[in-house]
Amino acid sequence: MPKKARPYSRYAKDAATLLGQLIRKARIDRRMTTEEFADRAGVSRGLLRRIENGDPGCALGAVFEAAAIAGVPLFNADERALNSALASNSAVMTLLPKSVHMPRKKPDDDF
Amino acid sequence: MPKKARPYSRYAKDAATLLGQLIRKARIDRRMTTEEFADRAGVSRGLLRRIENGDPGCALGAVFEAAAIAGVPLFNADERALNSALASNSAVMTLLPKSVHMPRKKPDDDF
DNA sequence: ATAATTTGGCCTATATATAGATCGAAATGA
């Protein structure tokens, strides 16, 4: 969200905060230090702290990777379910229109 | 995930891809153009495309915001449930140890 | 078929995220 701080909705902020909390809780439950966990997730200690703090600026991939390491389920799904949902969803996408068109606007007259 | 491309786990990648698909599907179902939707979400059209494509580099906040606008539920929870989970979880966090200590290492002798 | 519109792909400039190091404070285990 670079370029001018974006105002986040409460929903988005809460979701980010909750995910961060779940990750921290899982890390502590598994008795991993921030350094150990960060290494496994492939992020710096500083980034892990931001992730656990629910910083909306963190990269989606980094956060999801941390969730994966922590064992925090995304979309209430394990790897298998995720793949399955992905597959069936891809099939549905095929049937959807490729573009959304607004009612055409006549060059001249207006309603 | 700046600084050297990080290898994402399949789980993290799939989760990002799925979320993007769900957002795109919701947008099309609601008959919103990418421009219209991007405006509402407060992101550029380009970023929205990356979000829908499941690009792991997108900011967590931007993706979650898009999900919010699209009506894609995060953690199977609406705003209320999210707040509730956040609250109860915060309470639990209080009881957890503030730091995780490894078994202490003796200054001299090794096993 | 054809015109209007949407979309996807590039590009550039700029803001921002990230890594890595360091330091003091705090928490833990002995």
Next chain:
DNA sequence: TCATTTCGATCTATATATAGGCCAAATTAT
């Protein structure tokens, strides 16, 4: 209590994400 370790915060340099504009191809509605 006390020593060790972890944590949180700050700073710098660098890579990267983002916005915004433009154009061609694709898609849709008429």
